Amino acid sequence: MRRHLNEPTARGVANAVSRAIRDGSLDIGAKLPPIRTVARELQLSPTTVSAGWSLLARSGAIRTDGRRGTTVAETRPDSVRYQRAMERQLSFRLDLSTGTPDPELLPDLSQSLKDLTTAGTPSSYLDEPVLPALVEVLRSDWPYVAEEFAIVDGAMDALDLIIRSHLRFGDRIVVEHPTFPLLLDLLEVSGAEVIGVPVDEEGMRPSALRAALKQTCSAIILQPRAQNPTGASLTQDRARELAGIIAPTEAVVIEDDSAGSISTAAPISLGRWLPDQVLHIRSFSKSHGPDLRLAAVSGSAELLGPINARRQLGQGWSSRLLQRILLGLLTVPDAVAQVDHARQEYQRRREAVVQALAERGVHVDSSDGINIWVPVLDEAAAIVRLASQGIGVTPGTPFAVLPDQEGRIRVTVGLLADRHAEIAEQIALAARTGGWGAGR
Numbered sequence: 506m507r508r509h510l511n512e513p514t515a516r517g518v519a520n521a522v523s524r525a526i527r528d529g530s531l532d533i534g535a536k537l538p539p540i541r542t543v544a545r546e547l548q549l550s551p552t553t554v555s556a557g558w559s560l561l562a563r564s565g566a567i568r569t570d571g572r573r574g575t576t577v578a579e580t581r582p583d584s585v586r587y588q589r590a591m592e593r594q595l596s597f598r599l600d601l602s603t604g605t606p607d608p609e610l611l612p613d614l615s616q617s618l619k620d621l622t623t624a625g626t627p628s629s630y631l632d633e634p635v636l637p638a639l640v641e642v643l644r645s646d647w648p649y650v651a652e653e654f655a656i657v658d659g660a661m662d663a664l665d666l667i668i669r670s671h672l673r674f675g676d677r678i679v680v681e682h683p684t685f686p687l688l689l690d691l692l693e694v695s696g697a698e699v700i701g702v703p704v705d706e707e708g709m710r711p712s713a714l715r716a717a718l719k720q721t722c723s724a725i726i727l728q729p730r731a732q733n734p735t736g737a738s739l740t741q742d743r744a745r746e747l748a749g750i751i752a753p754t755e756a757v758v759i760e761d762d763s764a765g766s767i768s769t770a771a772p773i774s775l776g777r778w779l780p781d782q783v784l785h786i787r788s789f790s791k792s793h794g795p796d797l798r799l800a801a802v803s804g805s806a807e808l809l810g811p812i813n814a815r816r817q818l819g820q821g822w823s824s825r826l827l828q829r830i831l832l833g834l835l836t837v838p839d840a841v842a843q844v845d846h847a848r849q850e851y852q853r854r855r856e857a858v859v860q861a862l863a864e865r866g867v868h869v870d871s872s873d874g875i876n877i878w879v880p881v882l883d884e885a886a887a888i889v890r891l892a893s894q895g896i897g898v899t900p901g902t903p904f905a906v907l908p909d910q911e912g913r914i915r916v917t918v919g920l921l922a923d924r925h926a927e928i929a930e931q932i933a934l935a936a937r938t939g940g941w942g943a944g945r
């Protein structure tokens with residue numbers, strides 16, 4: 506590789522590896538030596554090589570896998586797990602695979618739009634990127650006293666910005682097992698080494714987190730409420746316990762509250778105990794509409810500073826026009842009442858299906874948000890059986906971080922306004938397909 510290296514920088518390293526791949530000196534699947542070895546050989550610092558590896562991973566040229574190390578990647582789309590989870594051969598009569606909110610339960614925009622009489626053009630590209638009035642409203646039900654806020658284009662944008670700004674190639678990142686596939690895809694292209702910690706009904710298991718943190722980890726990513734896919738929400742006791750385990754480390758806690766105000770659980774954050782270590786994200790996609798494309802992120806000035814600086818190299822800020830619409834939706838009484846109604850309606854729908862499943866011998870552990878995580882005997886058989894009835898659900902495997910014995914499917918029951926017992930019957934039959942024995 507030395508002959509390919511034109512400049513002793515991260516970009517120089519990335520370019521050298523790219524050239525070596527292009528001219529065939531490095532084959533697809535070839536294993537790259539450890540960062541320290543490359544650094545020694547090229548007489549560069551490990552930080553420079555690591556930054557070069559990050560650039561390569563982001564471009565999809567290399568990939569990392571805890572056990573196999575870092576290898577030259579085949580050209581492929583970045584969102585592999587996500588596509589596997591969402592892949593569809595058929596269109597369904599009833600598609601409960603989407604993980605999206607019911608359009609009927611989103612608040613009406615008309616009043617907020619009527620209040621937007623001017624475009625409010627910024628006087629400078631360096632204007633304050635967040636509407637102060639919006640921050641004030643956010644603070645009123647934020648789960649801890651946060652130093653600063655940023656508004657970004659949804660929770661995925663927040664996660665991408667945080668990972669770009671704070672994490673390096675090869676960093677160890679703790680995530681929940683199971684967790685949503687798009688996060689795993691994002692971490693893979695960032696070159697993170699992902700460590701799974703199982704969740705139970707109250708959040709991450711403390712003993713497993715303690716064990717994971719015996720090695721240095723740069724970040725812990727968790728979903729505080731209505732975890733996708735399990736529906737679990739952190740309890741206060743568990744949050745306090747996890748904060749105590751994380752406090753002696755330097756890891757950043759990244760909280761992705763993607764369900765936001767449609768969760769029945771109250772807002773919760775480890776920021777109450779670790780305000781300097783936490784970045785707390787609240788998405789408005791489920792509560793106010795995925796196409797509003799907004800999320801708020803709180804954190805210390807030290808943690809948010811690099812994110813804002815990175816953002817200036819891209820879109821700069823999230824449209825203040827959209828921020829003003831969100832502000833309206835969070836303050837106009839009718840819109841607030843509609844979101845309250847949505848939360849109650851999702852709870853009613855969920856509980857109706859969970860109860861009907863329980864009556865049919867299928868037990869769902871946790872339940873908040875719009876999805877339920879259903880144990881099944883044979884994942885593929887369950888999906889095929891439901892598909893034959895015109896019902897689409899999401900396979901559980903792409904959500905797995907650790908090997909799992911149990912099959913699972915994720916069902917977006919938030920979309921089911923009625924027919925709960927009938928659909929639960931189909932899900933229960935699918936859950937048994939493949940072996941619980943006829944008649945059970």
Ligand SMILES: Cc1ncc(COP(=O)(O)O)c(C=O)c1O
Pocket residue numbers: 604658659660661662685728733761763788789790795799800
């Ligand atoms: C846990 C989780 N995080 C993030 C997202 C993406 O949210 P946003 O639309 O705010 O980007 C989703 C979408 O379903 C999600 O389930």
